[in-house]
Amino acid sequence: MPNDLPEDALGLDRYDRAILAVLAADGRVPITELAARVGLTKSPVQARVKRLEASGVIAGYRAILSPIRMGLAHVAFVEVRLQDTREAALQAFNRAVRAVPEIEECHMIAGGFDYLLKVRTGDISDYRRVMAERISTLPYVAATSTYVAMETVKDAGPVTALPAANPPGRATSAP
Numbered sequence: 375m376p377n378d379l380p381e382d383a384l385g386l387d388r389y390d391r392a393i394l395a396v397l398a399a400d401g402r403v404p405i406t407e408l409a410a411r412v413g414l415t416k417s418p419v420q421a422r423v424k425r426l427e428a429s430g431v432i433a434g435y436r437a438i439l440s441p442i443r444m445g446l447a448h449v450a451f452v453e454v455r456l457q458d459t460r461e462a463a464l465q466a467f468n469r470a471v472r473a474v475p476e477i478e479e480c481h482m483i484a485g486g487f488d489y490l491l492k493v494r495t496g497d498i499s500d501y502r503r504v505m506a507e508r509i510s511t512l513p514y515v516a517a518t519s520t521y522v523a524m525e526t527v528k529d530a531g532p533v534t535a536l537p538a539a540n541p542p543g544r545a546t547s548a549p
Contacts, residue, residue, distance in 0.1 A: 384431070389412055390431075393419065393422055394426065394431070397423075405419060405420055405423070448494065448496060450501050450520050451491065451523065452509060453489075453518060453519040453520075454488055454515055458514050459488060466513040467489070467512055467514055474509070476493050476494060476500075477509075493505075505518070
C-alpha cells in the first residue's frame with residue numbers, strides 16, 4: 375500500500391498529483407484506466423478522486439469547445455481603467471463583467487490600469503459592437519486600450535500545470 379503521507383502544504387502526494395495530471399488531460403478517463411495509469415487499484419483511486427472533488431481541488435468537469443470551429447476566432451485583450459476604484463465601484467464592475475458573454479476572462483491588475491479582459495468574438499466588426507455597446511458602458515469605465523491577438527501560440531484553457539510538491543518558501547514536513 376502506498377505511503378499516504380502528504381508531500382506538500384496542499385496535502386497532495388505523488389498519487390494525487392498523478393491523478394490530477396491525468397484528469398486535467400482527459401476528464402472522461404474511465405476509473406479503471408486512471409488507476410492503471412497512476413499505479414494504484416480502482417478503490418483507492420475512486421476514494422482519492424472523491425476526496426479531491428470534496429476538497430475543491432477538482433472543481434468540476436467540462437467539455438473543451440473549439441472557438442474557431444464555433445466561429446469565434448477573433449481575440450482581443452482590453453486594458454480597462456476605472457474612474458473610481460473604491461470597493462463598491464470594483465464590485466459593480468465585477469458583477470457587470472460577469473454578464474457579458476463575449477468577455478472570456480477578466481483579471482484585476484496591479485499596475486498602470488485596473489483590469490485586463492480577454493474578449494472573444496467572430497471578427498473585428500463584432501468586437502467593435504461589443505466594445506461600443508457593452509464594454510464601454512460597464513460601470514465606472516474611464517478608458518480602454520485594445521490589443522488584438524494575431525495568433526494564439528498557447529492556450530491551455532483550464533489549469534493543467536500543478537504546483538511543485540515543495541515550492542520554495544513553504545515548510546515541508548518529514549515523513
